[in-house]
Amino acid sequence: MSSYPPSVPPQTTPQTTPLRQRLADLRGPAVPPRPLDARALAALAANPGCGRRALLDGAGVDKTALATALGSPSAFGQSQFAIVRGNSFEAKVKGDGGAELLRLVHEHLGAGAEPPGAAALVPDLTAAGPQGRAARTALALREATSAGAWTLLDHPMLALEVAGSPAYLEPDAVVVHPDGRWTVVEIKSFPMIDGGADPAKVGAAARQAAVYVLALENTAGKLPGAAVGHEVLLVCPKDFSNLPTAAPVDVRRERSVTRRQLERLTRVEELAALLPEDLCFDPARPAEELDRAVSAVPAAYAPECLAACELAFHCRQRARAADEVGALGRSLRAELGGLGTVGEALAAAAGAGPAEDPTAAALRQAARLRAEALALAPARTPSEDSACPC
Ligand code: SF4
Structure with missing residues (x-):
């Protein structure tokens, strides 16, 4: 075993005071910042499109406490x-x-x-x-x-x-x-x-x-x-x-x-600048107020969040309530292009989408094939229906 004498700590660039103050206001002036660890930084990479997570992590918000205060405690973490x-x-x-x-x-x-x-x-x-x-x-x-x-x-x-x-x-x-x-x-x-x-x-x-x-x-x-x-x-x-x-x-x-x-996180100031001045994520605040604050920051929920983010249950609930296709999976969201809600996708399948949109055309074609297949399939008896595990 070899020993090493103490030396000078690594130098870091201090945050500018206005940014430090703004982040403290967002976190709650009396709330200490939660330090980022490797898991949190790695989770950022798992959902690069989520401004909500970037802002909350950049401000040092305790997302576990926030999720609990919102009424959707996280089941995230190791047993x-x-x-x-x-x-x-x-x-x-x-x-x-x-x-x-x-x-x-x-x-x-x-x-x-x-x-x-x-x-x-x-x-x-x-x-x-x-x-x-x-x-x-x-x-x-x-x-x-x-x-x-x-x-x-x-x-x-x-x-x-x-x-x-x-x-x-x-x-x-x-x-x-x-x-x-x-x-x-x-x-x-x-x-x-x-x-x-x-x-x-x-x-x-x-x-x-x-x-x-x-x-x-x-x-x-x-x-x-x-x-x-x-x-x-x-x-x-x-x-x-x-x-x-x-x-x-x-x-x-x-x-x-x-x-x-991480470069995006350094622009957390820009994300914060788009938000109302009095916005605050202090878990001690009432749930309705926190709900409004969290909703003010755009998110990109996907089922993968369930394994990586403390706010996943809250974001899933909101994504489902808003009928977002992202709640069904990232690959589906990517395939549906500009159709952001399940309602829009169903309307496009029914023929309401723009004629020249290839996604809408593909959905119409899929709906037509499905209707033809159902017309050809023998009718199911009530007993078969009740035996179906779905
Ligand atoms: S759970 Fe919500 S805040 Fe967390 S990464 Fe997913 S969308 Fe973003």
Whole structure:
């Protein structure tokens, strides 16, 4: 174990006072800002079209408390059982000084390098507060890169500037290769069966890892010889056992989307400027007032929100009440083009849409085929109807 002296915390650009004040007013003057974590930043990338989420996250609003105050508490988040299981698996993967984890990184992403031996470094990253830990991590990365030895950073702290404020992020691990490459390691407790895992869970892990890659790039850009790998290592239990297995995941696409989203967050001032001056998302306010405030910010609800955003139940309710096609899925919304509501789509299918619109023409054709198929089908008896599971 090597130790590192404390050093100067990373510098960040402070928000301009009017923006800071405006965000505080939106959050509620007495409400402390909720810091952004990697999950929240990754979720932004999962729904890049949602101005509501961008504004609320940019203002540091506690969306869990807001959803509860709106009467639609979120069921989003990990169960206690899943958290305990995840922690136990992570401890197993990192046991024995990280030997197994380093072996997996070398096996999947360390082509050409000497295998990590007993000499691999595991620096002590403890320090006071997130700023101190981020500074200690930056120093450890610098020393490991110049040492040219396999180094495992267990729960390093990374700083990423978001909308003018630092967000502190804690990946499961970062491995420094002897050639100066840095690899993000994500340890998850969902199983990898026959080398594959649930694509939705892998996608969520990739978006989260992409946030860490962006944060690491800030540090790597200042160090000669350092580079951040765009392939991260996903470590999961193998099949139905508790043994670790791993697969590299290319996060270039997720990294690009997340970077665009973060740039969009820096324009949170523009989103706020479109809203009434007295708008406030303080969860202590009455539900009707909060409902009006939330409704004033445009959203882009899709069923995917249910797995990524605390406001999903509220937004789903409103999307359904407004007859929005987005509530039926993003692919359907994309296929229906300019038809924004289910009523408009049904009217187009019935022949009310513009004759030259290809979407309306396709819907008319589909409605005609459906009518023909129903006319040809034998009539169903009442007993068949009652037996139908639909
Ligand atoms: S649940 Fe609502 S606020 Fe959250 S991402 Fe979806 S539409 Fe946006």
